[in-house]
Amino acid sequence: MAMLLKGADAAKALTEKLHEEAEALKARGVEPCLAILRVGAREDDLSYERGALKRCEKVGISVRQVVLPEDVGQQELLDNIRSLNEDESVHGVLMFRPLPKHLDDEAARAALDPKKDMDGITDGSLAAVYAGTNGGYPPCTAAACAALLKHYNIPIKGKRVVVIGRSLVIGKPVSMLLLAEHATVTICHSRSENLPTICREADILVVAAGKAGMVGAESVRAGQVVLDVGIHVGADGNLCGDTRFAEVEPVVEAITPVPGGVGAVTTAILASHVIEAAKRS
Ligand code: NAP
Numbered sequence: 001m002a003m004l005l006k007g008a009d010a011a012k013a014l015t016e017k018l019h020e021e022a023e024a025l026k027a028r029g030v031e032p033c034l035a036i037l038r039v040g041a042r043e044d045d046l047s048y049e050r051g052a053l054k055r056c057e058k059v060g061i062s063v064r065q066v067v068l069p070e071d072v073g074q075q076e077l078l079d080n081i082r083s084l085n086e087d088e089s090v091h092g093v094l095m096f097r098p099l100p101k102h103l104d105d106e107a108a109r110a111a112l113d114p115k116k117d118m119d120g121i122t123d124g125s126l127a128a129v130y131a132g133t134n135g136g137y138p139p140c141t142a143a144a145c146a147a148l149l150k151h152y153n154i155p156i157k158g159k160r161v162v163v164i165g166r167s168l169v170i171g172k173p174v175s176m177l178l179l180a181e182h183a184t185v186t187i188c189h190s191r192s193e194n195l196p197t198i199c200r201e202a203d204i205l206v207v208a209a210g211k212a213g214m215v216g217a218e219s220v221r222a223g224q225v226v227l228d229v230g231i232h233v234g235a236d237g238n239l240c241g242d243t244r245f246a247e248v249e250p251v252v253e254a255i256t257p258v259p260g261g262v263g264a265v266t267t268a269i270l271a272s273h274v275i276e277a278a279k280r281s
Pocket of ligand 1: 141164165166167168169170171188189190191192195208209210211214229230231232262263264266
């Protein structure tokens with residue numbers, strides 16, 4: 001039976017550490033503050049917002065919610081972003097995307113100050129991730145993968161990592177983060193040939209394809225660690241990931257459950273970015 005890499009355990013440990021850091025900041029007169037910028041009321045955004053609010057409360061981060069109507073104009077959105085950039089009491093901004101179709105996503109991302117970009121959505125923030133400098137913040141879910149491995153003391157250095165997915169949100173940044181930890185990284189995508197063979201070569205397999213149950217027993221072997229980033233509502237109404245858990249779990253050494261795996265660490269990483277931004281301020 002595989003070891004379950006439970007996100008809640010990693011998130012709890014990180015939250016406790018962050019709480020102490022928040023207290024230390026407050027003692028110095030710095031009140032860590034996150035602004036959440038939401039347009040409309042998409043259920044995904046609301047659900048993430050509830051998680052973020054709870055996490056920030058536990059850590060001791062104050063949250064300013066900025067909610068704009070679904071039909072907000074481009075200029076009003078940009079004005080709000082710029083005013084959060086300029087507000088010195090706000091250390092970080094979480095802007096939910098995708099934005100409604102009438103809004104220019106690229107212009108909105110470009111307007112956000114990378115120093116306040118808590119979820120790696122700006123080019124400046126991503127550039128820092130790729131350059132390996134401290135100038136920005138990686139997307140929270142990608143960073144959650146690395147944090148989960150570290151929490152469970154899973155060696156990364158020198159290991160063969162295979163990532164399925166090359167999105168800017170998960171696949172590419174998680175590859176860069178694990179490369180920075182000295183892994184040997186292979187990035188796969190929808191055009192990759194012989195995917196199961198490549199996957200079986202991995203010591204650590206990160207699955208972020210956004211395809212429910214696409215990875216099964218044919219793609220894994222004994223001794224592997226599998227991080228399943230996918231999250232879907234299955235035919236039975238329950239949440240499931242990109243792996244066929246019942247097939248994969250008996251074979252591998254360790255695996256993240258869905259739900260309760262990578263996703264459970266994401267808001268703790270968000271909080272860690274806010275604390276870091278408050279320290280840098
Ligand atoms: P995405 O933008 O749709 O990217 C999916 C990637 O997977 C693409 O690079 C695609 O390749 C690749 N892919 C798709 N089908 C494939 C196949 N059959 N074989 C190999 N590669 C394949 O998705 P994303 O935003 O990265 O998200 C991935 C998953 O993570 C989704 O299920 C999403 O819901 C989940 N997610 C979870 C969290 C969390 O907190 N747990 C947060 C965000 C997202 P191409 O580039 O060639 O198209």
